[in-house]
Amino acid sequence: MAVTGVELSSARLQRNRRSGVLKRLMSDYGQEVVVFAAIITLFVVVTMINPRFVSANNLTSIFAGNAYIAVAAIGMSMVIITGNIDVSVGALIGVLATISGTLAVAGYPIWVAWFLPVLVGMAINAVIGVLVAYAKIPSIVVTLGALSILRGGLISVTGGTWISNLPPDFLIAQKRLLGVPVPLIAMVVLTLAAAAWMRYFAFGRSLYALGGNPEAAVASGIPAERRTVAVFIIHGFFAGLATILFATQLQVIQSTVPPNLELTIITAAVIGGASILGGSGTVVGSTLAAILFAAIGSALIFTNVSAYWFRAVIGLLILATVLADMLRRQRST
Amino acid sequence: MADTPAFVTLSGISKAFAGVRVLKDVSFDVRPGEVHALLGENGAGKSTLIKILSGLYTPDTGTIIIDGKNVKFASPRDATAAGIATVYQELLLFPELSVAENVFLGNYPRTSMGIIDWAEVRSRTRELLDSLDTHDLDVDDKVLSLSVAQRQRVEIAKALSKNARVLIMDEPTASLVEADVRRLMDIVRQLRARGVGIIYVSHRMSEIFALADRVTVLRDGAFVATRDVGDVDEAGLVALMVGRSIESLFPKLDVPIGETVLEVKNLNHGRHVRDISFGLRKGEVLGVAGLVGSGRTELALTLFGMTPATSGEILLDGRPVSIRSPLQARDLGIAYVPEDRGLQGLVKPMTIRKNVTMATLEKVSSGMFLRAREEASRAMAAVKRLGIRCRNIDQPVAQLSGGNQQKVVIAKWLQTNPRILILDEPTRGVDVGAKSEIHLVMGELVKQGVAILMISSELPEVLGMSDRVLVMSDGRITDVLDRAEATPERVGAAMTAPRSAEAA
Numbered sequence: 001m002a003v004t005g006v007e008l009s010s011a012r013l014q015r016n017r018r019s020g021v022l023k024r025l026m027s028d029y030g031q032e033v034v035v036f037a038a039i040i041t042l043f044v045v046v047t048m049i050n051p052r053f054v055s056a057n058n059l060t061s062i063f064a065g066n067a068y069i070a071v072a073a074i075g076m077s078m079v080i081i082t083g084n085i086d087v088s089v090g091a092l093i094g095v096l097a098t099i100s101g102t103l104a105v106a107g108y109p110i111w112v113a114w115f116l117p118v119l120v121g122m123a124i125n126a127v128i129g130v131l132v133a134y135a136k137i138p139s140i141v142v143t144l145g146a147l148s149i150l151r152g153g154l155i156s157v158t159g160g161t162w163i164s165n166l167p168p169d170f171l172i173a174q175k176r177l178l179g180v181p182v183p184l185i186a187m188v189v190l191t192l193a194a195a196a197w198m199r200y201f202a203f204g205r206s207l208y209a210l211g212g213n214p215e216a217a218v219a220s221g222i223p224a225e226r227r228t229v230a231v232f233i234i235h236g237f238f239a240g241l242a243t244i245l246f247a248t249q250l251q252v253i254q255s256t257v258p259p260n261l262e263l264t265i266i267t268a269a270v271i272g273g274a275s276i277l278g279g280s281g282t283v284v285g286s287t288l289a290a291i292l293f294a295a296i297g298s299a300l301i302f303t304n305v306s307a308y309w310f311r312a313v314i315g316l317l318i319l320a321t322v323l324a325d326m327l328r329r330q331r332s333t
Numbered sequence: 334m335a336d337t338p339a340f341v342t343l344s345g346i347s348k349a350f351a352g353v354r355v356l357k358d359v360s361f362d363v364r365p366g367e368v369h370a371l372l373g374e375n376g377a378g379k380s381t382l383i384k385i386l387s388g389l390y391t392p393d394t395g396t397i398i399i400d401g402k403n404v405k406f407a408s409p410r411d412a413t414a415a416g417i418a419t420v421y422q423e424l425l426l427f428p429e430l431s432v433a434e435n436v437f438l439g440n441y442p443r444t445s446m447g448i449i450d451w452a453e454v455r456s457r458t459r460e461l462l463d464s465l466d467t468h469d470l471d472v473d474d475k476v477l478s479l480s481v482a483q484r485q486r487v488e489i490a491k492a493l494s495k496n497a498r499v500l501i502m503d504e505p506t507a508s509l510v511e512a513d514v515r516r517l518m519d520i521v522r523q524l525r526a527r528g529v530g531i532i533y534v535s536h537r538m539s540e541i542f543a544l545a546d547r548v549t550v551l552r553d554g555a556f557v558a559t560r561d562v563g564d565v566d567e568a569g570l571v572a573l574m575v576g577r578s579i580e581s582l583f584p585k586l587d588v589p590i591g592e593t594v595l596e597v598k599n600l601n602h603g604r605h606v607r608d609i610s611f612g613l614r615k616g617e618v619l620g621v622a623g624l625v626g627s628g629r630t631e632l633a634l635t636l637f638g639m640t641p642a643t644s645g646e647i648l649l650d651g652r653p654v655s656i657r658s659p660l661q662a663r664d665l666g667i668a669y670v671p672e673d674r675g676l677q678g679l680v681k682p683m684t685i686r687k688n689v690t691m692a693t694l695e696k697v698s699s700g701m702f703l704r705a706r707e708e709a710s711r712a713m714a715a716v717k718r719l720g721i722r723c724r725n726i727d728q729p730v731a732q733l734s735g736g737n738q739q740k741v742v743i744a745k746w747l748q749t750n751p752r753i754l755i756l757d758e759p760t761r762g763v764d765v766g767a768k769s770e771i772h773l774v775m776g777e778l779v780k781q782g783v784a785i786l787m788i789s790s791e792l793p794e795v796l797g798m799s800d801r802v803l804v805m806s807d808g809r810i811t812d813v814l815d816r817a818e819a820t821p822e823r824v825g826a827a828m829t830a831p832r833s834a835e836a837a
Contacts, residue, residue, distance in 0.1 A: 200702055200705070201698075201702060201703060202694035202695065202697075202698045202701055202702075202703055203701060205687065205691075205703060206694065208680070208683065208687075209680050209683065209687075209691055212680035212681070212682050212683055213676075213680040213681065216676070216677050216678055216679055216680050217680065218639075218659060219639065219659050219669065219677045220659070220663075220692040221658075221659050221660040221663040221692050222660075222691070222694075223658075223660055279680065279682055279683075280682060
């Protein structure tokens with residue numbers, strides 16, 4: 001059947017297994033390797049300056065305290081991979097946390113207080129997804145609108161008050177399972193599950209195709225509208241799970257979520273390798289980036305550098321990452 | 334007029350892109366006060382020649398002489414300064430700006446204070462428009478509110494505002510309705526009378542005979558002839574344009590032709606698919622010929638569900654079907670290899686493996702789970718079958734040559750085991766070797782009973798590969814020819830058929 005004289009052996013067409021492990025890692029997981037290396041470097045350098053940095057307590061707070069950002073960044077990565085963006089997720093987490101705390105204080109079963117907000121998050125994002133996919137409104141516009149509605153609505157309803165007297169059983173993020181903090185377990189399990197979903201399932205593949213070239217994806221029979229709605233709903237699901245970790249980590253729930261939370265989550269996805277142009281990125285990368293943020297924040301404290309530098313450092317990281325992405329694209333074409 | 338010295342003379346112009354020669358030793362000149370038509374098939378090199386003359390490309394060899402002086406254009410600005418202006422097919426105006434703002438954009442007259450003299454801008458724009466008998470346009474109208482024909486007049490006014498002595502018009506009537514075409518032709522005659530030299534690119538024979546003083550024909554990037562229009566007739570020009578013998582390059586297999594699989598009745602979509610009816614049979618290669626804008630690609634897009642038909646019937650095996658999306662088309666056994674593989678065919682950063690299986694993800698999945706081994710073996714089989722030259726199946730397709738990229742797109746669609754394969758420009762931008770490999774694959778497919786609808790701008794390919802040829806012009810089928818009767822002259826004549834009776 002071959003139409004050429006050139007004989008192509010199967011062995012040659014499979015990737016050459018003898019080529020360097022590092023080279024293969026870099027070609028498949030370039031950004032993840034870079035972020036991982038950055039984390040290791042940071043740990044080594046900061047520990048040399050202040051050995052208490054690697055104490056068990058501090059490591060726990062680094063990994064567990066920011067786990068909700070990593071979990072939210074999983075869904076954000078998927079949204080960005082399809083070539084969309086969501087700037088409303090921080091406000092959404094604020095709304096969901098308030099719903100969750102209100103339910104818990106009102107005496108509803110704990111699991112209702114945890115999981116009803118997840119469903120609400122999925123429903124809100126389903127509406128966003130429909131507006132993006134079917135009404136063809138750019139996702140930045142839809143989610144900017146959603147951001148204002150959610151944030152404004154939350155402050156109007158709560159008047160900015162805090163929810164306290166949360167039942168102890170509700171505070172799952174403070175618990176440990178076999179000695180490991182629950183947020184850490186959730187982060188690892190969800191990241192691995194989502195990574196497998198993106199890599200080994202047809203659904204994940206179609207998201208990369210849609211982000212890489214929507215026209216070609218549609219021409220290949222991939223239902224772009226349905227996939228877009230689905231990816232926003234999945235993103236709402238992860239935002240809901242992130243809310244559980246966020247709402248249960250302290251004794252109180254503030255109706256003012258950390259400012260710029262959505263930007264932190266987007267940044268984690270981008271530094272983790274999700275190209276803002278769509279088509280590439282992984283959830284492992286975004287989780288590693290979330291860990292890197294937490295480590296940088298902590299490192300600044302342990303080295304007595306003003307916390308105000310945190311934003312500046314993150315900003316530099318964003319620019320460096322995007323620049324590296326551009327250079328890599330240029331080289332590969 | 335024939336003894337007027339030329340204003341611009343190009344001689345021995347050659348140009349290559351990435352080693353592919355698109356212009357070979359072409360010579361061309363234009364005199365003041367003449368309309369010089371430039372004629373050739375798609376890909377003959379007209380656009381490249383125009384772009385060299387307007388300073389967008391620099392030629393690899395050859396000289397440009399203006400007013401007896403040797404010049405080199407480093408940029409379009411140089412060409413403009415030398416008196417050459419171009420009205421492109423896709424008009425380059427700013428829709429949010431007014432007519433006057435567009436006309437003088439980039440060289441606004443200034444007051445003594447150095448600020449823009451808007452009164453002067455508006456009055457000079459008015460004068461220019463009046464000189465084109467365009468009294469119905471207000472200089473303050475925003476361009477976005479104008480029709481295509483009006484925008485074109487703004488472009489012409491813009492060219493004149495720069496004191497153009499040569500005006501290049503690239504297919505100026507391609508998107509105009511009949512009344513506007515007549516008006517444009519009046520303007521062209523008027524400019525000629527003022528001593529402007531006009532280079533007029535068009536496929537339409539009637540316009541060339543009505544307007545041009547001389548005509549130059551290009552073919553495959555080479556100069557064929559320059560003639561006075563009085564010395565040639567339409568048949569002669571078509572022969573010059575397409576008249577090469579069809580080499581044995583096209584290995585058409587004679588395959589028994591079976592029953593009709595696809596039947597199309599009175600299909601319509603927009604202005605480019607009008608009342609199309611035809612049948613396609615098992616084992617048949619049905620070639621579709623037509624110029625750019627004739628509706629060839631639009632027909633394919635409608636059959637494939639990208640731009641669903643607004644009326645008419647599509648029958649598969651005699652049963653009427655509704656095709657509203659590519660997904661439905663695929664599930665009905667229709668495959669479409671698009672005209673622009675970069676736009677609709679490939680996800681370039683993704684690997685060969687992932688592109689090959691993109692239209693058949695469910696075939697390489699168990700439930701929702703992708704079977705990596707099945708996927709790899711399919712991709713490897715496709716690479717071997719089509720002779721895709723690559724390092725391995727995990728190489729991003731962006732790194733492949735045009736021919737190998739095209740083979741990846743074809744491989745993707747062969748994964749669906751289509752019964753009907755629509756190939757839109759299957760060998761455009763593909764080297765000769767890959768081209769004949771693609772033709773061989775087509776032969777294998779028809780032997781297996783696949784029905785192929787092949788759209789091509791390259792007439793020899795259409796004539797060489799097809800069992801029947803369907804010719805389109807202006808959104809309609811103007812002729813259907815059997816292989817035996819499909820001569821370059823007949824196909825060429827049907828391609829350039831005058832506008833349909835309804836439009837005239």
